[in-house]
Amino acid sequence: MAMNREQKRAMQRAGQLDAEGSPVRERRDPAQRARSERVGARQFLAEVRSEMRKVAWPTREETIRLSIIVFIAVVALGALIFVLDLGAGQISHYLFPSKSITSTTTELVLAAFRGAP
Numbered sequence: 001m002a003m004n005r006e007q008k009r010a011m012q013r014a015g016q017l018d019a020e021g022s023p024v025r026e027r028r029d030p031a032q033r034a035r036s037e038r039v040g041a042r043q044f045l046a047e048v049r050s051e052m053r054k055v056a057w058p059t060r061e062e063t064i065r066l067s068i069i070v071f072i073a074v075v076a077l078g079a080l081i082f083v084l085d086l087g088a089g090q091i092s093h094y095l096f097p098s099k100s101i102t103s104t105t106t107e108l109v110l111a112a113f114r115g116a117p
Contacts, residue, residue, distance in 0.1 A: 011017040018024050039047075058066070 008017060016024060
């Protein structure tokens with residue numbers, strides 16, 4: 001079976017291969033393996049710091065430009081969804097006419113302004 005380095009290392013960590021790459025017949029205890037792989041807080045933070053140095057951070061101009069693009073896209077999609085919802089509501093009111101609470105309340109308010117009881 002052909003495996004690349006990444007697959008071999010993953011299988012070694014799982015205890016399925018030994019250091020030479022040959023299959024292991026017995027399984028290791030996962031609790032014992034987890035204890036041996038843990039590192040201290042200081043080493044963890046040092047590794048995090050070294051990894052964060054490798055990150056390709058965007059420039060200020062890139063961040064602003066991409067933020068504007070995202071904002072415009074969100075507003076455009078929000079407007080599209082609003083229009084589609086409004087249209088679907090109008091179609092459903094046309095197909096299934098009913099007297100809703102809102103229209104009854106509106107009629108009562110208008111009647112009160114006209115002076116009707």
